[in-house]
Amino acid sequence: MKHSQLFIDSLIHPKKLAAYRILPIGKVIQYVFLLSTFITVFSFGRFTSGITDDLFNIEGLTDYISNIKWLLYPFAFIFLFVMNSLLLFLRISLYALAGFYIMKSMKRRGEYRQVWRTAAFAITWATLLSVLFAILQISSTAATLIGVFITMTLVIGAFTKYPKQPKA
Helix, strand or coil, X not given: CCHHHHHHHHHHCHHHHCHHHHCCHHHHHHHHHHHHHHHHHHHHHHHHHCCCCCCCCCHHHHHHHHHCHHHHHHHHHHHHHHHHHHHHHHHHHHHHHHXXXXXXXXXXXXXXXXXXXXXXXXXXXXXXXXXXXXXXXXXXXXXXXXXXHHHHHHHHHHHCCCCECCCC
């Protein structure tokens, strides 16, 4: 299965998220790294163009950085990629943990690893919206809450397609 098809299905066909729980973990991790690369390229573009949140408003530091940009940019890109990947994997794991307990309360059959795969595809909308909200300069708290709501809605919607637990 191609990553482009997974991306389109994650956006347009949320019911397929439950079917993707049986994909090999390597394909799912590749997809997550592609999302992380997308976020990193966007963040790096903002960094190189000087669009930041004025965290570093020290004149001497900005002069020094302007002199060593050729050295700073590769390290900044690698650092951004590692941090974005770490945060994305952490968010997926937390969504999967919450989803696992919700799945059990819905009396559906599944394992944490399957819920993790579902959450990895469900986070696509939240990732795209976080980039859009950064461009529109919408509050990060509002963006986070909207992202959590959308992701958990997609995860719970996918649980309706998981098999039911057998009656004891």
